[in-house]
Amino acid sequence: MIKFEIIANQALERPLMEIMPLRDGKPCYTMLKQVDGAGYSGWCMGNDVWPEENIMFILYIDEEKLEIIKERIQELRKRFPLLGLAAFEHTGIVEV
Numbered sequence: 001m002i003k004f005e006i007i008a009n010q011a012l013e014r015p016l017m018e019i020m021p022l023r024d025g026k027p028c029y030t031m032l033k034q035v036d037g038a039g040y041s042g043w044c045m046g047n048d049v050w051p052e053e054n055i056m057f058i059l060y061i062d063e064e065k066l067e068i069i070k071e072r073i074q075e076l077r078k079r080f081p082l083l084g085l086a087a088f089e090h091t092g093i094v095e096v
Contacts (some may be wrong), residue, residue: 003090006057007084019072021065030058
């Protein structure tokens, strides 16, 4: 399993929900709302100066589904080039 994080402008919540991987016909993800921060697309702080907010998805996913998600994220970037959308892959494995 690979940990995959997606941080995006809140306006992308619905399109991102539509690409979440399914397990037994149900989407599998953890979503955090009202995530503040700054990146290449600017500030999202939820205040009067920078009112936008981000959302964050955390997925634990196998390699096959991960490749599909990456392709779909690239498609979303093309559809919404002005909105922040970042993704991070964590492949470190810890033996417990």
